[in-house]
Amino acid sequence: xxxxxxxxxxxxxxxxxxxxxxxxxxxxxxxxxxxxxxxxxxxxxxxxxxxxxxxxxxxxxxxxxxxxxxxxxxxxxxxxxxxxxxxxxxxxxxxxxxxxxxxxxxxxxxxxxxxxxxxxxxxxxxxxxxxxxxxxxxxxxxxxxxxxxxxxxxxxxxxxxxxxxxxxxxxxxxxxxxxxxxxxxxxxxxxxxxxxxxxxxxxxxxxxxxxxxxxxxxxxxxxxxxxxxxxxxxxxxxxxxxxxxxxxxxxxxxxxxxxxxxxxxxxxxxxxxxxxxxxxxxxxxxxxxxxxxxxxxxxxxxxxxxx
DNA sequence: AAGACGAAAGTGGTTGA
DNA sequence: TCAACAACTTTCGTCTT
Numbered sequence: 001x002x003x004x005x006x007x008x009x010x011x012x013x014x015x016x017x018x019x020x021x022x023x024x025x026x027x028x029x030x031x032x033x034x035x036x037x038x039x040x041x042x043x044x045x046x047x048x049x050x051x052x053x054x055x056x057x058x059x060x061x062x063x064x065x066x067x068x069x070x071x072x073x074x075x076x077x078x079x080x081x082x083x084x085x086x087x088x089x090x091x092x093x094x095x096x097x098x099x100x101x102x103x104x105x106x107x108x109x110x111x112x113x114x115x116x117x118x119x120x121x122x123x124x125x126x127x128x129x130x131x132x133x134x135x136x137x138x139x140x141x142x143x144x145x146x147x148x149x150x151x152x153x154x155x156x157x158x159x160x161x162x163x164x165x166x167x168x169x170x171x172x173x174x175x176x177x178x179x180x181x182x183x184x185x186x187x188x189x190x191x192x193x194x195x196x197x198x199x200x201x202x203x204x205x206x207x208x209x210x211x212x213x214x215x216x217x218x219x220x221x222x223x224x225x226x227x228x229x230x231x232x233x234x235x236x237x238x239x240x241x242x243x244x245x246x247x248x249x250x251x252x253x254x255x256x257x258x259x260x261x262x263x264x265x266x267x268x269x270x271x272x273x274x275x276x277x278x279x280x281x282x283x284x285x286x287x288x289x290x291x292x293x294x295x296x297x298x299x300x301x302x303x304x305x306x307x
Numbered sequence: 308a309a310g311a312c313g314a315a316a317g318t319g320g321t322t323g324a
Numbered sequence: 325t326c327a328a329c330a331a332c333t334t335t336c337g338t339c340t341t
Contacts, residue, residue: 186319267310267311269310279312280313280332281332283311284332
């Protein structure tokens with residue numbers, strides 16, 4: 001049996017995510033892609049021997065959305081068609097081809113530019129390849145539906161990336177997307193909502209637990225605090241303290257409490273900063289947690305230990 | 308002096324008439 | 325389309341460590 005990596009080589013995180021379909025192993029803490037050229041589990045490219053070649057080859061060339069024409073181009077007519085046309089038809093043919101050319105080059109130019117931007121932002125955020133691909137797919141669809149009109153290309157790129165992150169459970173906050181893309185936070189959120197609505201993409205609210213690993217590692221909290229935070233999160237969900245609230249605020253509060261319990265105190269400000277919320281929000285969530293779940297004993301316990 | 312706490316007013320988005 | 329509403333933010337004064 002092959003031995004897989006157990007820890008992220010970049011940040012030492014233990015939350016590795018194995019995406020079989022894409023053949024990647026991703027660190028959920030820092031987004032580092034540890035392996036990305038593993039065996040493709042989905043399709044069979046190989047030919048076993050020359051006789052069976054045609055039967056076993058089941059797919060065409062690999063298609064990717066991060067290339068501006070998806071590796072497939074379309075043109076109106078080939079040269080061979082020309083010989084069959086005369087007079088008016090021939091003119092019509094040229095006119096059509098000219099239009100096709102203009103339209104497609106306009107779209108292609110836009111896509112080229114947009115995908116370059118997409119790659120830039122994606123690598124800035126250290127997003128895994130699979131998310132980048134997804135974002136490119138979403139963006140391409142958005143262009144085809146004419147959703148970019150009236151919006152800046154950059155904001156649609158940012159929105160697509162945000163949506164792709166959410167779908168792959170590798171959430172980044174709107175603030176991070178905003179910082180990486182240079183688009184205002186409101187605008188990113190706005191276009192995100194717009195394109196997901198128009199394209200009918202699932203709008204599952206993100207799970208606070210997905211943020212825990214990343215926040216915990218930027219706060220340099222121990223693995224115990226991290227898993228305790230997740231436990232707190234689960235019981236909070238059972239007590240219905242989570243619905244309607246911002247997932248980042250809840251995740252931040254859970255981390256704050258569990259850090260307190262494990263004697264790894266962080267200030268509210270520190271936690272607030274990495275989570276992209278304010279201290280006030282943390283306080284509110286924190287208070288709710290203490291009210292409903294009785295955690296005060298445990299906090300006092302660790303306090304006494306210190307003395 | 309810094310952090311924690313809470314009140315009050317403001318912002319942007321959702322919802323329901 | 326508009327107003328009520330909930331969540332979150334900003335700001336600021338007070339208390340605690």
